[in-house]
Amino acid sequence: MNLSERLNEDMKQAMKSQDKFKLSVIRMVRSAVKNIEIDQRKALDDNEVLDVLSREIKQRKDSLQEFEKAGRNDLAEPLKAEIDILMEYLPQQLSEEEVKAIVQQTIQEVGASSKADMGKVMSALMPKVKGLADGKIVNQCVQQLLS
Numbered sequence: 001m002n003l004s005e006r007l008n009e010d011m012k013q014a015m016k017s018q019d020k021f022k023l024s025v026i027r028m029v030r031s032a033v034k035n036i037e038i039d040q041r042k043a044l045d046d047n048e049v050l051d052v053l054s055r056e057i058k059q060r061k062d063s064l065q066e067f068e069k070a071g072r073n074d075l076a077e078p079l080k081a082e083i084d085i086l087m088e089y090l091p092q093q094l095s096e097e098e099v100k101a102i103v104q105q106t107i108q109e110v111g112a113s114s115k116a117d118m119g120k121v122m123s124a125l126m127p128k129v130k131g132l133a134d135g136k137i138v139n140q141c142v143q144q145l146l147s
Contacts, residue, residue, distance in 0.1 A: 014026060029056055056086055057087065067079065
């Protein structure tokens with residue numbers, strides 16, 4: 001079952017169980033996917049749906065960070081729940097040690113030696129960890145290992 005089918009099935013389950021919150025989150029993701037499909041005039045494959053999910057999670061994490069900074073826990077709690085629901089559709093996330101190992105290997109492959117080579121490392125690295133690790137963690141590991 002691909003991600004789009006899984007989203008459809010989970011939406012049906014949320015309707016049957018009357019889980020309105022989960023239903024609204026799934027509908028929002030399906031809507032974002034559908035908008036891109038309309039724009040591109042083709043059905044999205046799993047990698048493209050994964051990109052949409054990652055983008056939606058990143059937006060929520062950024063908002064969550066701002067709400068917590070402002071002390072707005074009333075707005076932060078629903079966002080945390082949305083992030084948890086969306087994370088169910090991503091593949092198992094890599095640990096920080098696994099990310100560091102992949103970063104180290106990529107640095108050696110690219111031949112990077114300083115922070116000036118960070119762009120080369122990131123462009124070679126991101127396809128390897130796409131959907132498997134948060135971009136901020138990857139960026140921090142690259143900066144740490146290149147300094």
